[in-house]
Amino acid sequence: MLEMTSARANQSRIFFSTQREIDLYELEELCDAVGWARRPLRKVKKALENSFLLVSMWEVKGNKKRLIGFARATSDHAFNATIWDVVVNPKFQNKGLGKALMKYTIKKLRNSDISNITLFADPQVVEFYRQLGFMQDPEGIKGMFWYPD
Amino acid sequence: MLEMTSARANQSRIFFSTQREIDLYELEELCDAVGWARRPLRKVKKALENSFLLVSMWEVKGNKKRLIGFARATSDHAFNATIWDVVVNPKFQNKGLGKALMKYTIKKLRNSDISNITLFADPQVVEFYRQLGFMQDPEGIKGMFWYPD
Numbered sequence: 001m002l003e004m005t006s007a008r009a010n011q012s013r014i015f016f017s018t019q020r021e022i023d024l025y026e027l028e029e030l031c032d033a034v035g036w037a038r039r040p041l042r043k044v045k046k047a048l049e050n051s052f053l054l055v056s057m058w059e060v061k062g063n064k065k066r067l068i069g070f071a072r073a074t075s076d077h078a079f080n081a082t083i084w085d086v087v088v089n090p091k092f093q094n095k096g097l098g099k100a101l102m103k104y105t106i107k108k109l110r111n112s113d114i115s116n117i118t119l120f121a122d123p124q125v126v127e128f129y130r131q132l133g134f135m136q137d138p139e140g141i142k143g144m145f146w147y148p149d
Numbered sequence: 150m151l152e153m154t155s156a157r158a159n160q161s162r163i164f165f166s167t168q169r170e171i172d173l174y175e176l177e178e179l180c181d182a183v184g185w186a187r188r189p190l191r192k193v194k195k196a197l198e199n200s201f202l203l204v205s206m207w208e209v210k211g212n213k214k215r216l217i218g219f220a221r222a223t224s225d226h227a228f229n230a231t232i233w234d235v236v237v238n239p240k241f242q243n244k245g246l247g248k249a250l251m252k253y254t255i256k257k258l259r260n261s262d263i264s265n266i267t268l269f270a271d272p273q274v275v276e277f278y279r280q281l282g283f284m285q286d287p288e289g290i291k292g293m294f295w296y297p298d
C-alpha cells in the first residue's frame with residue numbers, strides 16, 4: 001500500500017499510504033504538534049475504524065519511518081465523502097507536502113468512484129483548499145453545524 | 150424501531166423509524182416527488198448500506214404504511230456526522246413534519262454520542278436548518294466541495 005511520490009524533504013523519502021493500521025500514539029503526537037486539543041484515544045480509534053479512507057504521510061530515513069501527515073474521510077461509499085482531520089507536522093509544512101497529501105486523498109476517493117468530495121475548512125486554510133480545486137459555497141450551498149447546548 | 154410522535158396529518162398517524170430496510174423503489178418514488186435527479190439504484194443501495202443512520206417517516210392509515218420522508222447520515226461513529234438526502238413528500242410539507250424529521254434525526258445522532266452534526270444546505274433551506282439550531286459558517290468555517298472536471 002506504500003506509494004512513493006516525487007515529493008522529497010531533505011535527503012529523506014516521503015511516502016503516502018492508505019494502510020489502516022495507524023499507531024494511535026504516533027497520530028496523537030502529530031496532532032499535538034499542530035496544537036489540536038487532545039481527544040480520547042478510544043474515540044479516535046472508533047473514528048478511524050469507521051472512516052472510509054485513512055491517508056498517512058511518512059518520512060523514511062534509512063530504516064526509520066515517521067508519521068508526518070494524516071487525513072481521513074467518512075463516506076457512504078457511493079456518492080459523498082467528507083474529509084476530516086487533515087494535519088501536517090509543522091516541520092514539514094510549506095514544502096508542498098500538504099498539497100501532495102490532499103491530491104493523494106482526492107485521487108484515492110476518485111478511484112473509489114466518489115464524485116462529491118466535501119470538507120469544512122477553517123478560515124486560514126480556505127485558500128489552500130481553493131487552490132486544490134475545492135469550491136466554497138457552490139450555488140449558494142452552505143456548510144452548517146449543529147452543536148449540543 | 151417505530152416511534153410515534155404527536156405530529157399528525159389528517160386522520161392518519163405519522164411514525165418515525167431508524168429501521169434499515171428501506172424499499173429502494175419507494176424511496177426513489179419519494180425522491181421523484183420532490184424532483185430530484187434519478188440516481189442508479191445500485192449506488193443508492195450502497196449509500197444506504199454505508200450510512201451510519203437511516204431515518205424514515207411514515208404515514209400509517211389503517212394497515213397501510215407509506216414512506217413520506219427520509220434522511221440519512223454518514224459518520225465516523227465517534228465525532229462527526231453529516232446529514233444527506235433530507236426529503237419530505239410535497240403533500241406533507243408545511244405541516245412541521247420536516248422539522249419533526251430533523252429533530253428525530255438529531256436526537257438519534259446525539260444518543261449515539263455524536264457531538265458535531267453537519268450538513269450542506271441549499272440556499273432555500275438554510276433558514277429551515279437555522280431554526281433547528283444549525284449554524285452557518287461558525288467561526289468562519291466554510292463548507293467546500295470538490296467536483297470532478
